[in-house]
Amino acid sequence: MTIINNTKPKEEVKLTNEELMHWYIEHIELFLSDYIKDDDKDTKRLSEAMRYSLLAGGKRIRPVLALDFYKIASGGLDCSHRVMSYAMAVELIHTYSLIHDDLPCMDDDDLRRGLPTNHTVFGEATALLAGDALLTEAFTLLADTATGRPHESEATVKAITYLSKCAGYRGMCGGQELDLKFETAVEPPSEETILKMYGKKTSDLLSAACAIGCIAAKRYDLVDEAAAFGKNLGLAFQITDDILDVVGDEQKLGKPIGSDEENDKYTYLKAVGIEKAKEMAAFYLEEAKRSIARFNNNEFLYWLCDKILERDH
């Protein structure tokens, strides 16, 4: 496949799902390899901390979703800087949330994807700032999609509105707060409340990733269905994560086995048992597929859904 180095192939080549995934990942890593550099010796440690977590691997599922929804909505592959910026803004938010989530006052994790967590390497204070700065940079990146292109401003503003709401106190941050509440709860939370927490903590940002691809393509009419896909995928993803935490092994996950169990965390799995958890993970995947049933060229997303249940990292 020689197509990888072009940002917008003139002739559409029919790629397999694996090739398309490879194309997306390649462009994502290429974008990141040259991103957030600060030569100022006085402050460059902060940018190094930001880059450390940005480049510490990960499945890149959020930018992949954004890029594929852009492709579906616009009818063509495009990994130009403008389109990549929409997709990567979501990855910046995701990365900041992992750094802050790993801090001693939150989950206090030493390992993330098999590597030392940000604060383990750079110290708590710099890790805190790296998270803050990545969150801030997500909006710089989005706003820059309209720099020198005033006609792009409306789409840019819609993307910022969508992403900031999904990431804020009614979205992802609210989900983190609810998760904290579970830790001190006397009564185990209901199934419904656990799903609500997953919805905010995980699904909202996945919804934003899907929606933002449509917004970048200015297909605002597709945003609701794309977001519904992300919402359901998030629930399937999170329930699967609970299951993997119990049945997986440390090497595959890159984090200590049973860490949720040790922390006495309430999970959906714990509330309903493994059989129902597997059943509901499959149910939400089907719901996700149904959300985008009317979209053309949805094969890649269908394929990605199926990968979720068999993911090993």
Place this chain on the structure above:
Amino acid sequence: MTIINNTKPKEEVKLTNEELMHWYIEHIELFLSDYIKDDDKDTKRLSEAMRYSLLAGGKRIRPVLALDFYKIASGGLDCSHRVMSYAMAVELIHTYSLIHDDLPCMDDDDLRRGLPTNHTVFGEATALLAGDALLTEAFTLLADTATGRPHESEATVKAITYLSKCAGYRGMCGGQELDLKFETAVEPPSEETILKMYGKKTSDLLSAACAIGCIAAKRYDLVDEAAAFGKNLGLAFQITDDILDVVGDEQKLGKPIGSDEENDKYTYLKAVGIEKAKEMAAFYLEEAKRSIARFNNNEFLYWLCDKILERDH
């Protein structure tokens, strides 16, 4: 003065500087009193933590600057929701930075403006999230200035670009990192490096406040001068803060006297001595005034500059 309850007086009344300050503060507090409410019992503790710090007093100097630069740039007083949103976005960023700055891994302060700090009341994890959520909400608030008003999108995007850059890793967060670096420095930092830290940590957000007022008024031609005012004011402000830390008293400042000294922090005062520090604070104030010398109706800002050197809280 009956003018206070109107958002846009039809007949311009000549207000004194004190009355104008009162008008701004009144509208700022009014805006905040009804802002960030979450009735969801599962997550409302987060919004309470956000409100706690937003409503914990403070001089509101950043939104006041934004509102006055809007007034100068547009030629009229306006405290409509749109203009207030620009101004308050800067205050949200300022408030988040204080919450994170007070955390145990940063300055570990128990008191802020005479009240227990956010993490003292809500715990470290919720305080961390409250900061994250306030930072995120600043961009929701800005983006909403163009919701249903696509013709406003260009100004909105410019404001988001400006604010996010000033708050990010090359701006305020970079200043915090530099401040951290001082703590472990073997050699005392140079005068120049201390001023660079103040410039990033304090001036950049003040510059953004001034610039954003001009952007809200779509007077992009005034942004550079407004930002230069903010930059110089920030340096004067920070040097004055060093001086107050030594000569002030605990009750007036609402924080333990000599806290910078105890932490062995490097300050400009420590580097140059009190006489030169006073002289340079006055110098930067004069520079600030010079930056806006060609603006009409700059009396309020001149008055505000002079208040800086005599502020007692």
